[in-house]
Amino acid sequence: MDELLDVAVIGAGMAGIIAARDLSAKGHKVALLEARDRLGGRTYMDSACGDVLELGGAFVHWTQPHIWNELRRHGILVNPPIEVCRHYWLADGVVHSGSAEDFFGIVSPLFERMFADSRARFPMPFDHTAIDNADIEKETIEDRINSLNLSSYERAVLEGALSGVVHSYKDHGIAQLLQSAATYFGNFGAFFETAGSWSIQGGTKGLIDSILADTTAKICLSTPVTSIIDEGSQVTISTRDGQTIRARSTIVALPLNTIGDVRISPSLPPVARSMIEKKNPTMAGKIWIRIRGEIEPFSITAPAGKSPLNALRTERYVNGDTLVFCMCCDDAAIRAKDSQGVQDVLRMFIPGIEVVDIAYHSWATDEFAKGGWMMNRPGFFTTGAVDLRKPHGNIQFAGGDISDSEPGSIEGAMSSGAQAASNVSFRLAKVQL
Numbered sequence: 168m169d170e171l172l173d174v175a176v177i178g179a180g181m182a183g184i185i186a187a188r189d190l191s192a193k194g195h196k197v198a199l200l201e202a203r204d205r206l207g208g209r210t211y212m213d214s215a216c217g218d219v220l221e222l223g224g225a226f227v228h229w230t231q232p233h234i235w236n237e238l239r240r241h242g243i244l245v246n247p248p249i250e251v252c253r254h255y256w257l258a259d260g261v262v263h264s265g266s267a268e269d270f271f272g273i274v275s276p277l278f279e280r281m282f283a284d285s286r287a288r289f290p291m292p293f294d295h296t297a298i299d300n301a302d303i304e305k306e307t308i309e310d311r312i313n314s315l316n317l318s319s320y321e322r323a324v325l326e327g328a329l330s331g332v333v334h335s336y337k338d339h340g341i342a343q344l345l346q347s348a349a350t351y352f353g354n355f356g357a358f359f360e361t362a363g364s365w366s367i368q369g370g371t372k373g374l375i376d377s378i379l380a381d382t383t384a385k386i387c388l389s390t391p392v393t394s395i396i397d398e399g400s401q402v403t404i405s406t407r408d409g410q411t412i413r414a415r416s417t418i419v420a421l422p423l424n425t426i427g428d429v430r431i432s433p434s435l436p437p438v439a440r441s442m443i444e445k446k447n448p449t450m451a452g453k454i455w456i457r458i459r460g461e462i463e464p465f466s467i468t469a470p471a472g473k474s475p476l477n478a479l480r481t482e483r484y485v486n487g488d489t490l491v492f493c494m495c496c497d498d499a500a501i502r503a504k505d506s507q508g509v510q511d512v513l514r515m516f517i518p519g520i521e522v523v524d525i526a527y528h529s530w531a532t533d534e535f536a537k538g539g540w541m542m543n544r545p546g547f548f549t550t551g552a553v554d555l556r557k558p559h560g561n562i563q564f565a566g567g568d569i570s571d572s573e574p575g576s577i578e579g580a581m582s583s584g585a586q587a588a589s590n591v592s593f594r595l596a597k598v599q600l
């Protein structure tokens with residue numbers, strides 16, 4: 168590419184897509200550089216199990232301003248979740264079952280205790296440094312659970328209920344979950360509903376196609392970036408296939424776990440570098456399971472480390488069969504499982520259940536993701552992520568992994584992409600004055 172661009176946006180996940188669309192709408196000359204041969208990053212739809220499935224991020228909510236605004240703008244509706252009739256939960260090695268009232272009757276008071284200080288810790292959830300949270304940044308989810316002095320049964324039920332968002336309880340800090348609860352007025356159950364209930368009609372791909380129909384940005388697929396050098400007057404970007412791209416500014420909208428694969432100069436501040444080096448620990452995933460027959464809607468929870476299937480729920484029916492999805496805390500534990508292996512695990516909960524097919528994308532081993540959704544390690548949520556959000560010369564980072572609102576989500580990615588675009592546009596305008 169010979170011309171000098173105004174902005175090169177690197178990474179075409181939801182953050183990069185929004186940034187490229189917003190900047191081009193303001194009249195900037197923009198290119199969107201994406202390593203894969205498709206758009207969407209950790210949102211990804213594919214045909215499997217006799218349907219078209221969301222193999223990555225899918226659930227959204229009307230409480231999330233950026234995603235909701237995009238859906239309304241493009242006239243896209245959301246699918247309501249199926250009401251679950253039967254809950255199964257693994258605790259102390261035993262499968263328990265009951266109604267929604269039975270299950271949430273145990274879980275809700277445990278959530279209340281666990282997140283009791285969320286609003287005190289994050290009184291303004293959009294400003295993570297509003298108060299000094301250095302002490303809370305040392306605390307892991309495991310530390311927090313230990314501090315509640317629960318019976319082993321209560322502990323297992325709580326760990327199972329949290330299993331849809333974690334890799335392991337000791338790898339993640341409590342700070343991000345406290346901020347998530349604070350965003351929903353301290354009600355972790357409300358956060359949970361937004362994070363995992365309503366999907367997009369036509370899916371994430373339909374939404375992306377609609378968003379990009381509005382852009383003049385040049386879209387370059389199959390273009391992995393290998394280095395970003397800020398020379399002061401311009402940024403020079405090199406790609407794996409030997410191209411050089413020059414831009415006045417760049418937005419780096421990459422997953423945290425792949426930023427370290429790109430040479431960035433000048434180097435970043437120490438805490439930001441440390442966050443990039445230590446990575447997002449979420450080596451988790453999501454599996455779809457097609458079950459023979461239309462069976463009563465159900466959910467299953469099991470603590471991380473106690474089962475390869477952790478947070479499972481009926482999603483819909485397809486041609487007389489039942490489709491369920493499951494968040495799995497450990498990608499390595501589920502990757503080895505075929506339909507038979509998944510059926511064996513499921514039959515521990517529901518004897519006689521018959522698995523017809525499964526579908527899975529391993530985000531942990533995906534070269535351009537290297538992990539799942541963002542769940543911060545202790546020590547970085549209010550430090551490294553804050554540093555990464557600041558401009559670094561002509562380089563601006565963006566993405567769901569470092570977002571100040573709803574981190575680890577599609578909403579977080581969109582909000583961060585919009586914010587980055589706005590910052591860059593403002594700076595470009597200032598330079599021109």
Ligand SMILES: Cc1cc2nc3c(=O)[nH]c(=O)nc-3n(C[C@H](O)[C@H](O)[C@H](O)COP(=O)(O)OP(=O)(O)OC[C@H]3O[C@@H](n4cnc5c(N)ncnc54)[C@H](O)[C@@H]3O)c2cc1C
Pocket residue numbers: 177178179180181182183200201202203206207208209210222223224225226227362363390391392393420421422425428429451452453530535536538539540541565566567568574575576577578579580
């Ligand atoms: C299994 C799973 C389930 C999830 N479920 C939900 C959910 O239900 N609801 C929700 O809100 N969120 C969910 N999430 C989280 C959500 O998908 C992400 O937070 C969001 O999609 C991240 O968007 P992003 O643009 O920041 O990053 P990404 O989508 O990862 O986009 C980054 C892009 O950068 C590209 N890239 C990487 N390296 C390079 C390079 N060197 N050069 C150029 N391009 C590169 C990647 O290919 C990718 O396209 C889920 C995530 C996963 C993995």
